[in-house]
Amino acid sequence: MKKSNLLSYLLILFGAVIAIYAKAGTSQNVILLIVGILVLMFGAYKLSSTIPSVTSKEAHSFIEEEE
Numbered sequence: 001m002k003k004s005n006l007l008s009y010l011l012i013l014f015g016a017v018i019a020i021y022a023k024a025g026t027s028q029n030v031i032l033l034i035v036g037i038l039v040l041m042f043g044a045y046k047l048s049s050t051i052p053s054v055t056s057k058e059a060h061s062f063i064e065e066e067e
Helices: 005-026 031-048 058-067
Strands: none
Touching: 005 031
């Protein structure tokens, strides 16, 4: 596993833990919740950027092959 992917997974996990911790108490800490969600979303963004996208030309040729 690449270091970048490992870092992304750790950011997602860390952000989720922060967000759950902020919500756990009787009085919700909004700033901590926002920080947790931002860290979680940043990790998800970094992880999704490593997934290659399918171009429209490739998708179009696949449709032609199916017919």
